[in-house]
Amino acid sequence: MRNYQEILDTLIDVSKHPLRQVKEFKARTGHKAIGCFPEYVPSELVYAAGMFPVGLWGGSVENSRAKEYVPAFCCYVLMSDLEYGLNGTYKDIDAVIIPSLCDTLKCLGQNFKVAVPSIKHIQFTYPQMRKIEAGVTFLESEYGRVLAALEEICGTKVTDKAISEAINVFNDNRRALRRFVGLASEHTDVITPVIRHAVIKSGFFMEKPQHTALVNELCDALSALPVSKKGKRVLLTGIMADDDAMLNILTDNGLAIAVDDLAQETRQFRYDVPSEGGSAMHRLAMWWQIFEGCSLAYDPEKKRIDMILEDVDKYDAKGVIVCMMKFCDPEEYDYPLLKDALEKKGVPCLYMEIDQKAEAQAQTRIQAFSEIL
Amino acid sequence: MYTIGIDIGSTACKAVALKDGKEIVGSSIIQTGTGTSGPGRVYEDVFKAAGLMPEGVSRIVVTGYGRLTFEKADNQISELSCHAKGVHFLMPQARTIIDIGGQDAKALKLSPAGTLTGFVMNDKCAAGTGRFLDVMAKILEVDVGELAELSSRSTERISISNVCTVFAESEVISQLAAGKKREDIAAGIHMSVANRVAGLARRVGIEPDVVLTGGVAQNLGVIRAMSEILEMNILPAPMPQLTGALGAAIFAYDEAIKLK
Incomplete structure (x- = not known):
């Protein structure tokens, strides 16, 4: 068994060099790379078509050209995706899949299509009424459109069997990441917030079987270590906590991540695509029906709040940090409910606005929160 | 026992010297903040104001925006915790x-x-x-x-x-x-x-x-x-600019007692 540090080094390196990964894949296979916009995209279809699904979660860039197309109150992750498209950073991406999950994504898709004509644009819509059969049927038809566009790009037909195999590959990855999240919670001495994020994020830039193998190997190595729940344990919730500077401030102030409820992290792999029950495409569409706990998936019961409270208990979190993506309406609508629920439960909560960079006050806010805990 | 709290803000530096965690024996306010001569001056000034020498002070806690770059303190605590501590000391009903x-x-x-x-x-x-x-x-x-x-x-x-x-x-x-x-x-x-x-x-x-x-x-x-x-x-607050420094001085006293 390899030393866990060796595996971590590989995963951290991948998480820091997504574009190198894309170039390397294309040179090695001659196949194309498809960018998958936040937050949820049926990447299995890309994999089934023999192409490389790459998570496009923006980055720390000075948004300049993007402001020609979107207002200043556009969330930074999507604005930076547009900026990267415009400034050529995404030049090795052959097409992007953009889900219409929020008002910003609906408009941004159109903007991307016009602003970055060199990258093919595939947009699809998730059904609002996702719990009824018609919702699943609608999503199947939307995925059918996505698949047809992908087939045109790769030049081959994709069979239901290939999609089914892709589902298995992605479910294996989801299971590995769930296992990792559980072990990370019990080895906070080794799995710091930055490392934890890098392990999960690297999955967006690696071929899934390779990522799954590495994560499982890492989990085996972690399992052999004594349990260490070092630090004051917190739950992170929100769209993403991608800024290493901010994550390092958590470590510097003695905080450890007990578990997360981030769209870029646990929400991606909390549920498997059903392994049975109809065609592969139907099962892929069913995932959106069974999916819970995200502000972007319509839920009049707001089960997300109870799920967070349950995780606070299950993972022994002493506080919750709300990583509020600036200008993200869906997340902002959930916040008052979450704040009330946490107050009633007596769980301290820190509201952090997430922008391109760790804000100047992040150190003070996080330190004071740690002092409260 | 004497302890000192220093609050290095963005536009002013404040310091309080405390006897036995209860009695303010000296204070100083310098109207320039972090990144200026303010932190050094307030440090010297509070000793003068309290008639103390560095060896006579058991512990120093620094707070405020410039707390992370100030090297003469034994510990640093966020200004939020220090304001809470200082105000509670002065006005327990707050x-x-x-x-x-x-x-x-x-x-x-x-x-x-x-x-x-x-x-x-x-x-x-x-x-x-x-x-x-x-x-x-x-x-x-x-x-x-x-x-x-x-x-x-x-x-x-x-x-x-x-x-x-x-x-x-x-x-x-x-x-x-x-x-x-x-x-x-x-x-x-x-x-x-x-x-x-x-x-x-x-x-x-x-x-x-x-x-x-x-x-x-x-x-x-x-x-x-x-x-x-x-x-x-x-x-x-009775001494509104000094509550952060006062809180830091009380924290310094609490820490000094624990370390004894």
């Missing part, structure tokens, strides 16, 4: 603290035992902070310390934006150009700060007594405006 400093504003919630249970800070914007008042005083051609007296003579209410310092500055210039009285504009400026900060305070949940700290607590115009907006009595 449950909400509004701290308006040079470039940030905070609302703090305290338990009956005086521990910090929650807080809200301003975002990346100078509106609702001391800096906003500095900018406005400059346009009105008065010292910032004269704004309160000026606004007390106001007869007409003028609304000034609380969204952005730069926009507000243009607004004030337009009002002056339109012949509006400086007294009324000054009152409008205080309402603007108070409105902005009241929003923060409401987010944390207001519970009386509400205590105002920070340099801006010396401005009666802001206190009047805040009382009007929040419809309750706002109490200025």
